[in-house]
Amino acid sequence: DSGVTQTPKHLITATGQRVTLRCSPRSGDLSVYWYQQSLDQGLQFLIQYYNGEERAKGNILERFSAQQFPDLHSELNLSSLELGDSALYFCASSVGPPSLYEQYFGPGTRLTVT
Amino acid sequence: ELKVEQNPLFLSMQEGKNYTIYCNYSTTSDRLYWYRQDPGKSLESLFVLLSNGAVKQEGRLMASLDTKARLSTLHITAAVHDLSATYFCAVDDKEYGNKLVFGAGTILRVKS
Secondary structure (H helix, E strand, C coil): CCCCEEECCEEEECCCCCEEEEEECCCCCCEEEEEEEECCCEEEEEEEEECCEEEEECCCCCCEEEEECCCCCEEEEECCCCHHHCEEEEEEEECCCCCCCCCEECCCEEEEEC | CCCEEEECCEEEEECCCCEEEEEEECCCCCCEEEEEECCCCCEEEEEEECCCCCEEEECCEEEEEECCCCEEEEEECCCCHHHCEEEEEEEEEHHHCCEEEECCCEEEEEEC
């Protein structure tokens, strides 16, 4: 158990819908990262926050957005869902500035779009 | 853009045998990770390699890093069934806020 929690564990929804995935980092961690794992794209970085501020963006679609709140938890919002958005979404956290510390991964949220 | 290549992508081996998984990356980085993933589960950190020549060992797994060759290896000694999993290497991409760039993963099946 890494100490990173994600909810929900599973999510099944229909195309066109919007969902929110939640992540609570390890106690004391200031950085949060979101990754998507799919069969065709593998593991891909989506976005990164440090102490509430966006620090880096990866291959995140415009339909997706995220934020990190003052209590350091983060949410990933996925809208206008398509079948291809079905994937495992991981959150990771690290203690401090992204350049210095190892990331610890949460259990993931499995999203199925039907 | 940093690219990370792993090979082989699939490895079927007999218990008791040795094998090596290779991880090549395309641009300079001073931090490389190895993770293990069981089906449907999260990523478990195995090794963090921070400098050229770094070697770390845990049980039947040993990882090394050659930053000049941009190559890391994960060596499996006397494989056992419990090692069956998918193994990923990942490299810090400093140009993009230290996001992790992952290899495609190596599916390891150890047959008894």
